[in-house]
Amino acid sequence: MDDPNRREFIGTVVTTALASVLAPGTARADAASPHSPPGAPPPTLTPPPDIPVALTVNGTTVRLTLDPRTTLLDALRESMHLTGSKKGCDHGQCGACTVHLNGRRVLACLTLAVMAQDQPVTTIEGLARGDTLHPMQQAFIDRDGLQCGYCTPGQIMSAVALLNEPCGPADDDVRECMSGNICRCGAYPNIVAAVQDVRTATARG
Template sequence: MPHPSEDTSCRISKPDGGVPTTLRVNGHRHVLTLDPRATLLDTLRDTLHLTGTKKGCDHGQCGACTVHVDSRRVNACLVLAVAAHDCDVTTIEGLGSPEALHPLQAAFVEHDGYQCGYCTAGQIMSAAALLHEPCGDSDDEVRELMSGNICRCGAYGNIIAAIQDVRGKR
């Protein structure tokens, strides 16, 4: 299914008792009728075909599904899609593009903060929100603020270096 342009709504219906919901994802308005039990993660991946946000544990423990809802980082697997009605949702696809990387995306490449890449989208989305949160200067404080995002490859040192580079702390 092609991604709708900015000036068209994506109309997807669920005829058997769905809930009308409007989501604004990466600047695109989507008018949907959703199963009230559908998570934001499943809606992004399965309905809107935005697969950059990964499904890891599906229990809010790994952070692979981190997105921004109204500029705050959330685990998309723990948010019902209907609860994001009329909210601005940003996924990794909306953060930057291959032609114009977000500074964190470029820093992750420069500092090799991605290894296998599965957790990378969630790590970058969490770090992008962290840039706007009050946090201390030390690596330990950044490590604590990023503790909701697990990297099974163990690239934590490189991830912290990338974040601190963008924050101007290196």
């Protein structure tokens, strides 16, 4: 999203054309309201200045300089090179980007990085303790809870969060609590088994 894509390029060209007929300074005042249609004059497409963003990820605070449009997912992947969190749909529909913000699972693709400041972020890279995997990671391996693996980081982050949420005991309850994470390989039965293994062990322990 940091890189100008084709649509933004076209938008820039249009804005440049518009700018020639608008008096300086009018573009901002004429900008469409948030709920107004694109038929109205578009807001200025001059990129806003980058802003400082401090993120605390897996216990380490990193100071970045980002375009305000940068999502937490893009900041993690592109700026911090933590590529465990995956970009699936980029619209909050697949769950591949699930991370923990303040200990709760959220979607990094719909979170602006600038809004994630001052709150601890945990990604899949932060679950293991040294070479010791988190019990949920180990359970996914033991139960073969994956095929291609693309959704797996999001699945595991959701599953770990689930342990601290009100979720009923049955397999059906787990399916409901895990419904925000889509697996196109269809590894669901083994994912449910992995989650139940850890819940049972946690309850016993």
